[in-house]
Amino acid sequence: MNSQRNYANELAFRFTKLISSEAAAGILLILVALMALLVANSPLGHSYHELFHHPLSWRPLPRLDTLHAWINDALMAVFFLVVGLEIKREIIDGELSSPARRRLPVLAALAGMMAPALIYLATAGLAEPARRGWAIPAATDIAFAVGVLALLGRRVPASLRLFLLTVAIVDDLGAVAVIALFYTARIDPAWAMAAGAVLIALLACGRLRVPFLSVYLLLGLGLWICVLNSGIHATVAGVLLAFVIPLRPLRRESMLLRLEHALAPWNSFLIVPLFGFANAGVALSGHGAGGSLLDPVPLGVALGLFLGKQIGIFAAIVLADRTGFASRPAGASWLQLWGMAVLCGIGFTMSLFIGALAFPRFPELVEEAKLGVLAGSLLSSLLGFAILRFAPQPGRSGQTTDAA
Template sequence: MSLKRHFANNLARAFTKLMGGEASAGILLIIVTALALTAANSPLAHDYHYLFHHELSWTPIAKLDSLHMWINDALMAIFFFVVGLEIKREILDGELSSAAKRRLPVLAAAAGMIAPALIYLAAAGSGQPMQRGWAIPAATDIAFAVGVLGLLGNRIPPSLRLFLLTVAIVDDLGAVVIIALFYTAQIKMMWGVGALILLAGLILANRRGVHHLWVYMLLGLGLWYCVLNTGIHATIAGVVLAFTIPLKPLYRGDSMLLRLEHALVPWNSYVIVPLFGFANAGVALSGIGLDGLLDPVPFGVALGLFIGKQIGIFAAIVIADRLGFAPRPAGASWVQLWGMAVLCGIGFTMSLFIGALAFPKYPLLIEEAKLGVLVGSLFSALLGYTILRFAKSPSPGAA
């Protein structure tokens, strides 16, 4: 009995330590993904889909007539708001605040978006509607990737983790631009004018040094509602609002941006993203089957994430270092940099989100895109972890 208790206590302590570290958000995403897949391929499948997709008997906003719409258009606006806060902080006072710091992460992120898109188009073909999925494998999921790094502990140098985070943040900015430019329906001008007026009010509040949170939240809510009705995806309003939040320190030494970011990151990591994952990762394999992975869309997405990401990012680092354009992260070996590039092929949240935008009229293609995202991300996580688990840091003075 004492042996069992001792084992149980050790297991509980290990689990608590694990969930208290930076790996916890990634582990939670793995759990909700498994639950979604299980629900979608079990006797609960009808209840699962009904929960998220049935028309609500009442909704305060007519366009959001299902729980799935509320999650993807409203809650995910908060997700994008936090992403925007992180991007602004990094650009003004972080790893993207100078040209020297920006060079390598921006180059690596750009190559890590272009290569997967090209591989997707080569695998899936350029015909309609398949070609609309070209951006699905372009984004890296920060929570999953950092979660895998957290499992590795001190086996990886701090510079590698910081570089991955920076690349992923630039990657997110690129995904936001792609959504705004390529996945926007016809814009309704009157709502667009309203959005511009509210944006002007937010910018004016920032320039005038207004530090009342309610002003930004009230104008931001109006901005989100206008954008929701323009035809531009409503989540873009979250990023735009974030860029107007003041970073200038208050008399207490902190700032509105930092306070909001610190307050919302846990909600993002442990509520919004897992809820989005559970609502969107449930792929009904009975309609596709694992052999369906060879269909153009899932094959292109999986190949883009698993092959395209590592080729684009690693090649960019090697070329930039060899040409003297930007040095590789200090203290990281080439094998470790390769493992980090492979991990960037984990494309869960943004990839699922873009997949839903790419094929709004083709439910089967959305499901196939989900399958490609899950398979490509799984292979990237397993290979990336294996490489980093056994890679050695360079010896001092090694080139």
């Protein structure tokens, strides 16, 4: 009896430790993606589609007429708010706060966005509408990548984990810019001007050091409504709000840090998994999974994530180190850096999001893009994990780290 109780306690301890670890969010995303695929390809597939895409009977905001629209345009605005808060914190006080610190991750992130886009265009072609998906493989999923790193434990140097996080943050900033510049529909001038007015009011609150978070959040809600109706994608409002939230303490604590800490668990364990479940369910029947993956769009997305990310990021690190532009992360071997670059090809959340924006009038291409995202992310996670798992540890067993 005691042995059974001890075994149960040990299981409970291990489960609690897993849930509280960085790996939990990534593991949850993996499970959610698998569940979405299983449901979409089961007898429940039609009900799954109807749940998210059937028009709602009550529409307080006409533009949000389905549950899928509420998730992608409303809940994901909160996701982008958290991303924006993290970016601002890193720029002001973190790894992007000085030119020396941001030199290598910015270069690596830019190369890691350009190479996948070029590989996608070379594969999918320049004809419409396929070329509109060029940005789909350009983004890295932080939760997935960090989750894989956490599963590896101490085999991964802390400097490598920090570098991957920094690259992914710059990557997210680039993805936000791409969404705002290239995936914006026709703009309604009146609503755009209203959004500008609300943004000015938010900036004034920051200048006047208004100490009430509720004021910023209420104005942020108004900003989101204006941006939603302006034609600019509503999630951009989340980033704009994040950039005006003060980081410096106004009373006893930082408003930005308080908001980020409050939203981060909801973001990781509710919003992103719900988005994943609503968007990752691609039906594989009817056209054949193998043949579909070899079509231009899914193949371009998969190759962009799997090959483009690792080529762009690793080549940027080697070039920067060899030319003296910036030094590679301390304590990491070249093999480990390659493994980290491969992991950056995990593009689940942001890639699925951009895929939905790229082909609004071509639902079949959205489904094909999903298949490419899942294939490229799976290959990147498996190869990246294998490289980092079996890479010799620097400074052990006489191994050197200087040979490229």
